[in-house]
Amino acid sequence: MVMEHGTDKTGPARDDVMKRQLRGQLTAERSLRTDEQRELQPAGEDQPVAAWSPESDFRGGTPSGMTEQDVGLRSELAQHLGRSLYPADKNTIIETLRRNNAPDRLVTMAERLPAHERFGNVQSIAEAVGIHTEHRRT
Numbered sequence: 001m002v003m004e005h006g007t008d009k010t011g012p013a014r015d016d017v018m019k020r021q022l023r024g025q026l027t028a029e030r031s032l033r034t035d036e037q038r039e040l041q042p043a044g045e046d047q048p049v050a051a052w053s054p055e056s057d058f059r060g061g062t063p064s065g066m067t068e069q070d071v072g073l074r075s076e077l078a079q080h081l082g083r084s085l086y087p088a089d090k091n092t093i094i095e096t097l098r099r100n101n102a103p104d105r106l107v108t109m110a111e112r113l114p115a116h117e118r119f120g121n122v123q124s125i126a127e128a129v130g131i132h133t134e135h136r137r138t
Helices: 012-028 068-082 092-099 104-112 122-129
Strands: none
Touching: 068 092, 068 104, 068 122, 092 104, 104 122
16 A cells, blocks of 8 residues: 655655755855955945835935936936937927826926927926936036
């Protein structure tokens, strides 16, 4: 009569044989850790601190002349406008924001744009509505 060992498909004798075969690999005369030069290095002191979670506030990496809120607002504006819009005038920008279900605050901001001006990119729109932009290097 053959005894069942639950979900184990091998018996106790086969388990002992397998343990002996693996013992050499488990107690190898080698380091089980990675080489020191292959371990991840901590970020340098001059590097910005990254946020640990996508839901957290944006930290570090903000260009000089901008706040975290400015970067987030400009990024959100760019997401709702897309890339194929430019050059665009005020009405086209407002229509695109509404079509892409942008928040009301972005539409209200776009309504403050000058009427007879064409904008070549998000940067020029941000400057026109008063969002701080990064300082250019000279």
